[in-house]
Amino acid sequence: MRQSNLFTKTSRNVPSDEISRNAVLLIKGGFIHKEMAGAYSYLPLGLRVVEKIKAIIKEEMDAIGGQEILLASLQGPDLWQKNNRWDDKQVDIWFKDKGGKVGFAWSHEEPMIEMASHHIESYKDLPVFVYQFQNKFRNEPRAKSGLLRTREFIMKDLYSFTATEKDLDAFYEKCAKAYEKIFKRVGIGEKTYRTFASGGVFTKYSHEFQTLSEAGEDTIYLDSKKRIAVNKEVYTPEVAKSLGLDKKNLVEAKSIEVGNIFKFGTVYSEKLGLKYKNKEGKEKPVFLGSYGIGIGRLMATAVELFCDTSGIIWPEGIAPFKVHLIELGKDKGKKIYADLIKAGIEVLYDDRDASAGEKFKDADLLGIPWRVVVSAKTKEKAEIKRRNAKKVELLSINEAIRKLI
Amino acid sequence: MRQSNLFTKTSRNVPSDEISRNAVLLIKGGFIHKEMAGAYSYLPLGLRVVEKIKAIIKEEMDAIGGQEILLASLQGPDLWQKNNRWDDKQVDIWFKDKGGKVGFAWSHEEPMIEMASHHIESYKDLPVFVYQFQNKFRNEPRAKSGLLRTREFIMKDLYSFTATEKDLDAFYEKCAKAYEKIFKRVGIGEKTYRTFASGGVFTKYSHEFQTLSEAGEDTIYLDSKKRIAVNKEVYTPEVAKSLGLDKKNLVEAKSIEVGNIFKFGTVYSEKLGLKYKNKEGKEKPVFLGSYGIGIGRLMATAVELFCDTSGIIWPEGIAPFKVHLIELGKDKGKKIYADLIKAGIEVLYDDRDASAGEKFKDADLLGIPWRVVVSAKTKEKAEIKRRNAKKVELLSINEAIRKLI
Numbered sequence: 010m011r012q013s014n015l016f017t018k019t020s021r022n023v024p025s026d027e028i029s030r031n032a033v034l035l036i037k038g039g040f041i042h043k044e045m046a047g048a049y050s051y052l053p054l055g056l057r058v059v060e061k062i063k064a065i066i067k068e069e070m071d072a073i074g075g076q077e078i079l080l081a082s083l084q085g086p087d088l089w090q091k092n093n094r095w096d097d098k099q100v101d102i103w104f105k106d107k108g109g110k111v112g113f114a115w116s117h118e119e120p121m122i123e124m125a126s127h128h129i130e131s132y133k134d135l136p137v138f139v140y141q142f143q144n145k146f147r148n149e150p151r152a153k154s155g156l157l158r159t160r161e162f163i164m165k166d167l168y169s170f171t172a173t174e175k176d177l178d179a180f181y182e183k184c185a186k187a188y189e190k191i192f193k194r195v196g197i198g199e200k201t202y203r204t205f206a207s208g209g210v211f212t213k214y215s216h217e218f219q220t221l222s223e224a225g226e227d228t229i230y231l232d233s234k235k236r237i238a239v240n241k242e243v244y245t246p247e248v249a250k251s252l253g254l255d256k257k258n259l260v261e262a263k264s265i266e267v268g269n270i271f272k273f274g275t276v277y278s279e280k281l282g283l284k285y286k287n288k289e290g291k292e293k294p295v296f297l298g299s300y301g302i303g304i305g306r307l308m309a310t311a312v313e314l315f316c317d318t319s320g321i322i323w324p325e326g327i328a329p330f331k332v333h334l335i336e337l338g339k340d341k342g343k344k345i346y347a348d349l350i351k352a353g354i355e356v357l358y359d360d361r362d363a364s365a366g367e368k369f370k371d372a373d374l375l376g377i378p379w380r381v382v383v384s385a386k387t388k389e390k391a392e393i394k395r396r397n398a399k400k401v402e403l404l405s406i407n408e409a410i411r412k413l414i
Numbered sequence: 415m416r417q418s419n420l421f422t423k424t425s426r427n428v429p430s431d432e433i434s435r436n437a438v439l440l441i442k443g444g445f446i447h448k449e450m451a452g453a454y455s456y457l458p459l460g461l462r463v464v465e466k467i468k469a470i471i472k473e474e475m476d477a478i479g480g481q482e483i484l485l486a487s488l489q490g491p492d493l494w495q496k497n498n499r500w501d502d503k504q505v506d507i508w509f510k511d512k513g514g515k516v517g518f519a520w521s522h523e524e525p526m527i528e529m530a531s532h533h534i535e536s537y538k539d540l541p542v543f544v545y546q547f548q549n550k551f552r553n554e555p556r557a558k559s560g561l562l563r564t565r566e567f568i569m570k571d572l573y574s575f576t577a578t579e580k581d582l583d584a585f586y587e588k589c590a591k592a593y594e595k596i597f598k599r600v601g602i603g604e605k606t607y608r609t610f611a612s613g614g615v616f617t618k619y620s621h622e623f624q625t626l627s628e629a630g631e632d633t634i635y636l637d638s639k640k641r642i643a644v645n646k647e648v649y650t651p652e653v654a655k656s657l658g659l660d661k662k663n664l665v666e667a668k669s670i671e672v673g674n675i676f677k678f679g680t681v682y683s684e685k686l687g688l689k690y691k692n693k694e695g696k697e698k699p700v701f702l703g704s705y706g707i708g709i710g711r712l713m714a715t716a717v718e719l720f721c722d723t724s725g726i727i728w729p730e731g732i733a734p735f736k737v738h739l740i741e742l743g744k745d746k747g748k749k750i751y752a753d754l755i756k757a758g759i760e761v762l763y764d765d766r767d768a769s770a771g772e773k774f775k776d777a778d779l780l781g782i783p784w785r786v787v788v789s790a791k792t793k794e795k796a797e798i799k800r801r802n803a804k805k806v807e808l809l810s811i812n813e814a815i816r817k818l819i
Binding site: 014015016017018020021026039045047048049050051056059074076077078079080081082083085104106107109111113120125126127128129134139144146148160161176245314379386 | 483518
């Protein structure tokens, strides 16, 4: 894409109420726009990151048998009352229309179960794994962490419906592995730990995926050698012992919850009447698991982890473009731009009539992984460097393309 | 996709409050699920149609210079009050949270203008064309037409920001042409007419794209030879005359509004303060146009237009799959399925353990454009027919693939 066509601009101005680093950098770079506290819009560069993240997640969810759907946001009381989650006293983050008869889904377990009940009758119909990318609306009182905690956010939520607890357990582990792949591909794998967290009526623990970051709102105890962590909320010496963890190997750390997986067992299915007929023709409740990842939060986590004082340093897997081509001198980059496009490389081509200083400053802020500079000085060659490296290589166009492919 | 893996099933049961043909067929086929009056969820087959429609629209919007973004749904009063569209007395379809301080966007002109004001400063920054696929929430009192009128729906809305009225007019015509391409590719082009509709403070008319259908809620007067129509709402003999239409060539018809395009001129920009500096450094208000297409409504329109008593007949451009491969006899279709996939053809492979009658009945209901049947009777060949044709051809696998590519 030619940068002269991109309608967004970098900016030094950030809304005065914006205190989180991820939002500040993303707003300055023109990736997002702040609508109000806890509500952000995605501009072209930001939406490209969102789509990259979604594509990775979709691939991994499809690979474990997920089928994509899209549930409505609008919700009514009848269904949720059956599970005692409609009342504002039970769930205090509902957005509800004036009359109180229509709510906006802050989660989708209830409607997923209701929908599934129309398609699941017999053990032959199981297992079923469905997922969606859909907005969640949550009237969060503390929306101060930029994209880490918002009142409106795109979530990938997958639900597993299985006939037995054994099938639930098997899929749960499969999904945990898929999550590890996702976080690795997004670029935050190394800093992300499967973490024991509070369970519920069905299991002692659920699991969160926690990414180490000072920007995080969570605190975990971490055995980095064993790659096991425990959320402070559930930590006791007994818990540590039961998990085979030695207190002296545990380090306390701030972290961001980038995903969670949860077994509901048959608790919700029983309340909402989701049953199947087993081989003997006997009615049994379906086992439910739920598996979530917030897309914006993942994007914000990557920014928090990979930035410096000059701007963002996108991991390649989710960068809006792979290459930032900067020309110093009109049309200097035209040929290599065409060659890069032909080679199938995603390029942002800074063809603007701007100073070298301005272009480099913007490039640092935008954080595209590879920078290619062409100027009178480079002649028939190009300077290649990584966003976060000092080393610059002077390569021929062909060498440059081979390196970037 | 193997149909045995598809979690949805066809059904004879439809919610008792569902009276619209499009919703009845789509629910029976397992394309959608009804959440409540005016709120539907998309299941795998339905979401595939949605994605096909979105892909067509995206291509055509990108082709005329559109840049995709995604605005927040959550809206606050300050911005909308400037344009006098926050008050429930002015706009009676708002969904608003209890306190009345947070609303859910039923349109996005105001936040688009506000966002654009952060990126448009000078005439050099114009024109800007941005679009999104985003939910709109409208508390419609009369949500009885299935996907034709819902309280929550995905809309493609594009906004043009131009320096001059001339540029607005030029883009408006360009977008109208793009809309014609979209409706043609979706399969409803022939029955869709550009229609004069009510304008507003800036222009005498806006334009709607109206598709002839008895299921429509609109009435138009149509000159089918000239391919010009006038919405009954604005029709007078003087209007007809001014458009060069002869009353005796006009036919009254029911129709569905599948798109609309609207010039706001500088009215909204002036109220909301969206200005640019012209060449002389003088501040001028930006010209605004807005261009909408409802995705679900488009899908429903295709169903209303292309169906028979047995089910849907999807136009190829938006069909969930191109080919419905039906095997009669276990694994009979396995080889041709692999061959079709290899040839890059999207296939739903009915590998279920079900009767021929059941399979054909479901295939008619689902409405995939091409049906391929393999059985003991067809031996090494396959029977090919279109969903809406009587004629069956017996072809070799290679001939069949060549025909379907």
